[in-house]
Amino acid sequence: xxxxxxxxxxxxxxxxxxxxxxxxxxxxxxxxxxxxxxxxxxxxxxxxxxxxxxxxxxxxxxxxxxxxxxxxxxxxxxxxxxxxxxxxxxxxxxxxxxxxxxxxxxxxxxxxxxxxxxxxxxxxxxxxxxxxxxxxxxxxxxxxxxxxxxxxxxxxxxxxxxxxxxxxxxxxxxxxxxxxxxxxxxxxxxxxxxxxxxxxxxxxxxxxxxxxxxxxxxxxxxx
Numbered sequence: 001x002x003x004x005x006x007x008x009x010x011x012x013x014x015x016x017x018x019x020x021x022x023x024x025x026x027x028x029x030x031x032x033x034x035x036x037x038x039x040x041x042x043x044x045x046x047x048x049x050x051x052x053x054x055x056x057x058x059x060x061x062x063x064x065x066x067x068x069x070x071x072x073x074x075x076x077x078x079x080x081x082x083x084x085x086x087x088x089x090x091x092x093x094x095x096x097x098x099x100x101x102x103x104x105x106x107x108x109x110x111x112x113x114x115x116x117x118x119x120x121x122x123x124x125x126x127x128x129x130x131x132x133x134x135x136x137x138x139x140x141x142x143x144x145x146x147x148x149x150x151x152x153x154x155x156x157x158x159x160x161x162x163x164x165x166x167x168x169x170x171x172x173x174x175x176x177x178x179x180x181x182x183x184x185x186x187x188x189x190x191x192x193x194x195x196x197x198x199x200x201x202x203x204x205x206x207x208x209x210x211x212x213x214x215x216x217x218x219x220x221x222x223x
Contacts, residue, residue, distance in 0.1 A: 017055045020045045021069060024062045029109040033063060033116040060124050063117045070110050074103060076139060083140045088198065094190035097166070101186065104170045115171045132160040143197050158196035162189065 006014075023045035027036045038059055042052050056062040078100050085092060104111055118125045136144065136156045147155055166189055172178045173185075 013055075016047065016051060020047060020052060020055060021062060021066050024059075025066050025070070025110075025113070028063070028066075028113040028116075033059075033113050034120050060117070060121055060127075063113070063124065064127060067110070067114055067117075070107065071104065071114075075100075076135070078103065079135050079139045082197075083142045088194075090190060090194050093194045093198075094187055097190045097193065098186050101166070101170055101173075104167070105173070111167070111171050115168065129160055129164070132163055136160070140197070146198075155196055158192075162192050162196060165189070 020041065024036070024041045027040055027044055036059070038052060041059075041062070042049060045052075056065065078096070082093075082096055085096075088096075118128060133156055136159050140159070144152055144155070169185060169189065
């Protein structure tokens with residue numbers, strides 16, 4: 001299917017919008033989200049006040065647009081992969097968590113800007129939490145469909161909390177270089193995600209048996 005042609009005027013508007021976002025992203029990465037003003041963004045992008053507000057409502061709006069541009073499509077693709085799993089084992093979920101961590105960690109500047117915006121601006125944090133809730137409702141349709149209706153609100157909340165925690169882990173591990181016990185952290189997040197999204201699945205017995213077996217192995221005497 002051929003894409004509809006856009007006018008020169010609309011193409012120019014899109015280029016201007018992208019230029020503003022590029023300038024804001026560069027400034028956020030260099031000076032931090034909190035320290036950058038709209039005036040600085042306009043100056044860097046060589047745009048006037050009217051042009052900025054034609055495209056964005058405020059600094060939070062442009063920060064959210066940057067987040068969606070830089071990570072949104074890729075993240076939605078990752079969540080679609082998660083939803084496509086049929087009765088996944090814990091090992092599969094662990095691999096998925098590792099892939100998402102690696103993907104986000106590849107852009108530490110964005111991770112830092114994103115987390116600063118969430119930490120300093122309640123409205124940004126609320127928008128992100130709302131976005132993750134929408135991901136559960138609109139992207140994880142197969143997972144939600146396999147859960148009992150009564151448990152879905154709790155499963156949704158667990159999903160939002162776990163992914164938020166995962167993002168904080170990425171920031172501290174890849175940007176601040178903190179050590180969280182390596183693979184054990186990935187395993188822990190995978191276990192929580194598995195329990196939140198798949199524990200209502202018919203293969204819950206597999207999860208229970210796996211946990212019991214692992215606990216028995218830990219209790220075995222050394223030597």
